[in-house]
Amino acid sequence: MEAMEKSAPLRAILDTEVSAFNRDGAVLLKSILDESWITLLRDGLEYAHDHPDGMSAGVSMPLRIDQFPASHSSELKTLMDKSPIAEIVGTVLRSPVRFYMDQMFYKPAGMIAPSAWHQDTCYYNVEGHELVRAWVCADPVPRDVSLEVLRGSHLWNVTYRPPVGLDPASDPQGAAELEAAFEEGKTLIGQEAHERWTYFDSFMDPSLPQLPNIEACRDSFDILGWDDYEPGDVILFHGHAVHSARGGVNLPHPRRSHASLWAGADVRYMRRRSQAIPDPYALYDYSPEDGQPLGDFPEVFPLAWSPPQR
Ligand SMILES: O=C(O)CCC(=O)C(=O)O
Numbered sequence: 001m002e003a004m005e006k007s008a009p010l011r012a013i014l015d016t017e018v019s020a021f022n023r024d025g026a027v028l029l030k031s032i033l034d035e036s037w038i039t040l041l042r043d044g045l046e047y048a049h050d051h052p053d054g055m056s057a058g059v060s061m062p063l064r065i066d067q068f069p070a071s072h073s074s075e076l077k078t079l080m081d082k083s084p085i086a087e088i089v090g091t092v093l094r095s096p097v098r099f100y101m102d103q104m105f106y107k108p109a110g111m112i113a114p115s116a117w118h119q120d121t122c123y124y125n126v127e128g129h130e131l132v133r134a135w136v137c138a139d140p141v142p143r144d145v146s147l148e149v150l151r152g153s154h155l156w157n158v159t160y161r162p163p164v165g166l167d168p169a170s171d172p173q174g175a176a177e178l179e180a181a182f183e184e185g186k187t188l189i190g191q192e193a194h195e196r197w198t199y200f201d202s203f204m205d206p207s208l209p210q211l212p213n214i215e216a217c218r219d220s221f222d223i224l225g226w227d228d229y230e231p232g233d234v235i236l237f238h239g240h241a242v243h244s245a246r247g248g249v250n251l252p253h254p255r256r257s258h259a260s261l262w263a264g265a266d267v268r269y270m271r272r273r274s275q276a277i278p279d280p281y282a283l284y285d286y287s288p289e290d291g292q293p294l295g296d297f298p299e300v301f302p303l304a305w306s307p308p309q310r
Contacts, residue, residue, distance in 0.1 A: 006305065009084040010034050010232075013091045021092050025154030026237035028226045029088065033136070037083050038231040042138040044075030045256045049106050054195040055278075063113035066104040067197065067277055069258070076102065080260060085134045085234065086304035092236055095130050095264035098294050098301040101280055102260040105245070109254045112145045114247030117214045119153075120239050120261070122162045122205070122274040125187065126294070130264025131239030136231075137257040143227035144249045147235055147257075150214070151222040154238035160211045162276050165202035178203045182273050189275050191284035202276035211242065263294050263301065 009032045021027040048056075048069035055067035070076035079085065080099055090097040101124075107113055120133065135147055168175030182188060188203060214221055225246070229235065237243055239261065269288040282300040294301040 006082055006087055007084055009088055013088065018092050018094075021236055021238070024149070024151045024224055025241035026149040026151075026224055026235065026243070027092070028229065029234045029236065031230075031232050032088060032234050033084065033232045035232070037079060038138065040075045040079050040083075041136055041231070041258060042256070044069070044073040044079060045104055045106060045138055045258060047073045047075060048104050049256075055197050057198045062108050062110075063115070064104070064106040065199075066106070068101055068194075068280070069104040070102045070260075071281070076258065079258070085136070085260060086262065088234055089132050089134055089236065089262040090264075090305040090307065093130050093132060093264045094307065096306040097132075097262045097264055097304050098267075099304050100124070100126065100261040100263045100267075100294070100301065101277070102258060105257045105259065107145075107247070107255040109251055112247040112249060112251050112255055115245035116163050117211055117242060117244040118163055119160050119211075119242050121159050122208060122272060123276040124261070125269055125271050125275050125279055126263065126267055127270040128263065128267030129240075130266045132262050132264070133237050133239060133259050134262060135235040135237065135257060135259045136233075137229060137255065138231055139253050139255050140231065141226070141229035141255060142251075143225055144246050145251060145255050146225040146227065146229065147237070147245050148223050148225040148243060149237050150242040151224045153242040154240045156240070156242075159208055159240075160242070161205055161208035162202065162274050163211070164199040164276055165204040165274070166200070167204045168206050175203065175206075179273070182271070187271055187275070187279065188273065189278045191278070191281065193278040194281050197278060199276060203273055205272075205274035208274060214242070214244070262304070265293075265295070267294050268292060269294065
């Protein structure tokens, strides 16, 4: 299948930027989306914010985290389908890419809530190295509310326990039921979750190691952050990278971000005990097997961008 028609990035991506992504697991690409995409992003985030659905939740208010906002905001859908974001991700990955899902992190003006340290891998029923987040924000982002990434953590051979979900220590019976369902081959989060979902419906898989307390000993880690994010910039970070966003300071303006997850050719379906985010709605019409490439479901994960043929 041909990839969808897209508009081009404002500038070429430098080899040094690709190397930085591969080395650090994240890179800030300055001034790469034009003004029209920034307007669409801002309008789409405001629409999603004003039209909450069964996936509008978040761990704590007033931070709103929505899953799949492009499924009901036409502006965000256009951003995913037509903007240069897919090309930017594919160019850095040097791979064809498919759209997997998107999220909104809406932080109103005032005291900005932090986003906790976590790794995205444990949240989704996918596995592979070519898994990339594209993070864009409708507002300028100073260093003290910046996205942060543990440099190089995308190459650590570990999947950490999610910081959310049912804790077997406090509900052993509930945990045993979830374990049994998983052993029977069930997906722990079903299609109905798209109607009503929270971060606490999942399972805090005790077989996964716990993240270190990074905030408590920040000096022990090599933390990558940015002090000059402006709308029109794109931050790419690897799906396995340990990341967070700083907060706890007052801002006179909101910090409204959108993060989309893109999959390259090596990404496969893999049921996880720690799955915290539902599969894309249309995938529930299929019975994916562990190890099946996402390309086996082109109606759910259409090809978004492919490298040009030479
Ligand atoms: O924007 C934020 O505050 C957090 C983003 C994030 O954690 C993610 O995209 O996975």
